[in-house]
Amino acid sequence: MGHLLDKVRENEPLIHNITNKVVTNFTANGLYAVGAAPVMANAIEEVEEMASIAGAVILNIGTLTTEQVEAMVLAGKSANKNGTPVVLDPVGAGATSMRTKAAHRIIEEVELSLIRGNSGEIAALSGVETEVKGVDGISELAKEELAKQAFNQWKVPIVITGPEDVVWDGKEGISIFNGHPLLTKVTGAGCLLSSVIGAFLAVEKNVLQAAESALSFYGVAAERAAKKTSLPGSFQIEFLNSLYDTTSEIVEENKRVSPFTEAVKSNG
Amino acid sequence: MGHLLDKVRENEPLIHNITNKVVTNFTANGLYAVGAAPVMANAIEEVEEMASIAGAVILNIGTLTTEQVEAMVLAGKSANKNGTPVVLDPVGAGATSMRTKAAHRIIEEVELSLIRGNSGEIAALSGVETEVKGVDGISELAKEELAKQAFNQWKVPIVITGPEDVVWDGKEGISIFNGHPLLTKVTGAGCLLSSVIGAFLAVEKNVLQAAESALSFYGVAAERAAKKTSLPGSFQIEFLNSLYDTTSEIVEENKRVSPFTEAVKSNG
Amino acid sequence: MGHLLDKVRENEPLIHNITNKVVTNFTANGLYAVGAAPVMANAIEEVEEMASIAGAVILNIGTLTTEQVEAMVLAGKSANKNGTPVVLDPVGAGATSMRTKAAHRIIEEVELSLIRGNSGEIAALSGVETEVKGVDGISELAKEELAKQAFNQWKVPIVITGPEDVVWDGKEGISIFNGHPLLTKVTGAGCLLSSVIGAFLAVEKNVLQAAESALSFYGVAAERAAKKTSLPGSFQIEFLNSLYDTTSEIVEENKRVSPFTEAVKSNG
Numbered sequence: 152m153g154h155l156l157d158k159v160r161e162n163e164p165l166i167h168n169i170t171n172k173v174v175t176n177f178t179a180n181g182l183y184a185v186g187a188a189p190v191m192a193n194a195i196e197e198v199e200e201m202a203s204i205a206g207a208v209i210l211n212i213g214t215l216t217t218e219q220v221e222a223m224v225l226a227g228k229s230a231n232k233n234g235t236p237v238v239l240d241p242v243g244a245g246a247t248s249m250r251t252k253a254a255h256r257i258i259e260e261v262e263l264s265l266i267r268g269n270s271g272e273i274a275a276l277s278g279v280e281t282e283v284k285g286v287d288g289i290s291e292l293a294k295e296e297l298a299k300q301a302f303n304q305w306k307v308p309i310v311i312t313g314p315e316d317v318v319w320d321g322k323e324g325i326s327i328f329n330g331h332p333l334l335t336k337v338t339g340a341g342c343l344l345s346s347v348i349g350a351f352l353a354v355e356k357n358v359l360q361a362a363e364s365a366l367s368f369y370g371v372a373a374e375r376a377a378k379k380t381s382l383p384g385s386f387q388i389e390f391l392n393s394l395y396d397t398t399s400e401i402v403e404e405n406k407r408v409s410p411f412t413e414a415v416k417s418n419g
Numbered sequence: 420m421g422h423l424l425d426k427v428r429e430n431e432p433l434i435h436n437i438t439n440k441v442v443t444n445f446t447a448n449g450l451y452a453v454g455a456a457p458v459m460a461n462a463i464e465e466v467e468e469m470a471s472i473a474g475a476v477i478l479n480i481g482t483l484t485t486e487q488v489e490a491m492v493l494a495g496k497s498a499n500k501n502g503t504p505v506v507l508d509p510v511g512a513g514a515t516s517m518r519t520k521a522a523h524r525i526i527e528e529v530e531l532s533l534i535r536g537n538s539g540e541i542a543a544l545s546g547v548e549t550e551v552k553g554v555d556g557i558s559e560l561a562k563e564e565l566a567k568q569a570f571n572q573w574k575v576p577i578v579i580t581g582p583e584d585v586v587w588d589g590k591e592g593i594s595i596f597n598g599h600p601l602l603t604k605v606t607g608a609g610c611l612l613s614s615v616i617g618a619f620l621a622v623e624k625n626v627l628q629a630a631e632s633a634l635s636f637y638g639v640a641a642e643r644a645a646k647k648t649s650l651p652g653s654f655q656i657e658f659l660n661s662l663y664d665t666t667s668e669i670v671e672e673n674k675r676v677s678p679f680t681e682a683v684k685s686n687g
Numbered sequence: 688m689g690h691l692l693d694k695v696r697e698n699e700p701l702i703h704n705i706t707n708k709v710v711t712n713f714t715a716n717g718l719y720a721v722g723a724a725p726v727m728a729n730a731i732e733e734v735e736e737m738a739s740i741a742g743a744v745i746l747n748i749g750t751l752t753t754e755q756v757e758a759m760v761l762a763g764k765s766a767n768k769n770g771t772p773v774v775l776d777p778v779g780a781g782a783t784s785m786r787t788k789a790a791h792r793i794i795e796e797v798e799l800s801l802i803r804g805n806s807g808e809i810a811a812l813s814g815v816e817t818e819v820k821g822v823d824g825i826s827e828l829a830k831e832e833l834a835k836q837a838f839n840q841w842k843v844p845i846v847i848t849g850p851e852d853v854v855w856d857g858k859e860g861i862s863i864f865n866g867h868p869l870l871t872k873v874t875g876a877g878c879l880l881s882s883v884i885g886a887f888l889a890v891e892k893n894v895l896q897a898a899e900s901a902l903s904f905y906g907v908a909a910e911r912a913a914k915k916t917s918l919p920g921s922f923q924i925e926f927l928n929s930l931y932d933t934t935s936e937i938v939e940e941n942k943r944v945s946p947f948t949e950a951v952k953s954n955g
Contacts, residue, residue, distance in 0.1 A: 179606035197515040249733040338715035384927025391652025447874035465785040659920025
């Protein structure tokens with residue numbers, strides 16, 4: 152499925168990000184590196200218009216304000232009218248009630264293509280009791296189960312990322328084992344990933360395929376960057392380089408993915 | 420005219436940027452690298468005071484809000500009172516009506532020293548029909564003509580940047596052929612350029628001279644950075660390095676500029 | 688006292704930053720590199736909740752809005768209820784009256800653990816006449832005296848940074864002579880330092896010890912980074928790398944600190 156990467160690079164989809172103020176620059180540079188065209192627009196007055204010309208819309212609640220929640224709902228509804236994919240990244244859901252409420256409101260009012268979060272965020276949002284210990288202290292099995300329960304609640308495909316990533320679209324699931332711990336030392340690595348998945352959704356409506364391609368590409372790119380350096384400052388730069396020069400062939404050779412199904416037993 | 424770079428480095432002018440939230444960090448680091456002193460201040464309550472002590476004011480509409488438009492007009496008028504140069508960067512004009520309107524309002528209410536945009540933005544703002552295909556798919560001749568028509572509309576010197584840059588001050592024009600395609604892979608390369616032109620205007624009121632010096636310096640710095648790397652993450656860093664260690668002598672040796680005049684025939 | 692660095696790395700304190708929009712990314716990456724966990728949250732609706740779970744709260748007025756001042760006071764008071772350290776970084780105090788007023792209001796309404804600024808900011812805030820010529824053109828002796836007078840005014844420990852740093856806690860003082868001029872070429876180097884001091888305060892309530900450890904660590908890390916490069920773009924990256932791999936042993940071997948006391952005579 153590495154060819155989706157080539158499709159992103161051919162089509163250069165415009166990705167409209169309403170995102171937090173920590174990661175705007177890194178997200179834009181990361182999307183350029185991948186081959187997409189980033190745009191940021193946050194004002195209530197212009198988000199509908201911007202979303203209407205975008206190939207995908209990313210809603211990231213990392214540094215939320217009341218006004219920005221309104222803008223996100225407007226942008227999301229505008230995208231919905233055009234059948235444009237919308238990704239929600241519920242950064243910090245569970246940390247404050249404002250974030251949890253905002254995420255719930257967006258889930259209710261916008262037809263989402265996909266929600267991407269870490270275990271803690273998805274657990275907090277869905278109210279599912281998990282064995283979460285620290286944000287990423289959750290077994291693969293529990294992660295699959297959490298994704299399924301969250302899907303059942305909202306009928307929205309779920310991506311849970313961490314040392315290993317899982318995608319669940321309601322019928323089929325895939326685990327992706329690529330990636331590198333240095334990603335956790337670069338702020339916005341998760342946020343950029345949500346935007347990159349958006350870029351893949353812009354060229355492929357099948358969520359499972361788009362997410363698998365995006366996640367394996369992202370993980371392989373991180374692994375290649377980590378071969379150049381073990382330090383976080385340099386890793387940030389090498390990762391941008393790697394997002395730029397990792398080809399679909401390299402992804403296909405190095406991806407480690409494994410499907411899973413309904414049969415997985417709850418661990419919760 | 421490379422000596423203007425030395426003058427910037429001697430005078431370290433304070434450059435007041437009201438700019439979009441994607442490029443704040445890169446703009447500040449870029450201005451430091453050039454030798455200027457960046458300041459960001461956006462609140463309606465303080466922009467007039469800050470603009471009054473600045474050597475130049477940059478108004479960039481990249482992630483606009485209604486309040487920020489007010490702040491830009493206030494800052495611009497404050498700069499006008501002191502004869503301080505004001506540069507408008509109409510990022511994304513044409514993409515949404517909010518941006519186009521905001522740019523028009525600023526052009527009307529503030530006495531601008533210069534407007535810098537790409538072909539698409541200047542065409543959208545001026546309503547001039549061009550052969551624009553994609554943002555930079557415009558011939559040099561058409562770019563010169565577009566700059567002239569935009570000048571005639573607003574009586575403000577115009578800089579249109581792209582693979583080649585043009586400046587038109589109403590009487591004389593200059594094309595600058597320096598630069599590198601990797602600049603398009605770094606978010607904020609255009610925004611920083613507007614701020615750098617502002618730094619040159621802070622030490623030289625002749626717009627044509629200031630713009631030519633700034634543009635040739637910026638382009639030569641990019642070319643030098645591109646000799647160190649062909650990857651966008653590393654290029655961003657090498658470009659900051661190059662803005663810091665490119666001397667006026669290096670610019671003079673490597674600049675490729677060519678004057679043009681009224682005589683150029685419309686291509687529109 | 689290098690062991691405080693190890694304590695930060697063991698405890699990974701959550702550092703809640705309400706900071707300016709130029710430095711959010713660099714601050715977050717810097718805190719990750721040090722070993723702390725950054726969080727940014729600015730909305731009035733959530734800052735109290737976020738501050739209540741943080742190990743330290745940093746209030747930075749670099750790109751202030753009226754609403755953000757309210758949020759800072761709320762976050763500060765919430766931290767005070769829990770005995771959580773609060774650091775004020777009065778960026779640009781004196782440059783506009785809005786900033787000076789905001790800083791004064793925060794000093795009045797929040798119980799601060801520490802104020803960190805450069806000589807110009809502390810002088811402007813305290814109204815103390817100094818020999819300041821340019822932001823860092825102040826002798827060490829004058830800096831010590833300025834810190835003492837500012838302390839006497841607010842009864843809050845003061846850190847004044849520059850080519851050499853001073854800490855004064857009301858009884859004892861320490862000068863730190865580590866650091867490197869390239870820090871002045873990276874935007875947000877001072878802002879990140881305030882957040883790093885916050886991370887040390889999160890694991891050590893003795894302000895003098897926490898500040899000395901943080902400042903000597905930060906300065907030694909800068910010196911190590913400057914051995915890798917003399918260019919500002921690369922220095923930013925090498926500095927992040929160095930914040931990550933500078934150990935407490937390296938700090939102890941390389942720190943240059945010197946205590947001072949009440950006896951220092953005014954130079955003002």
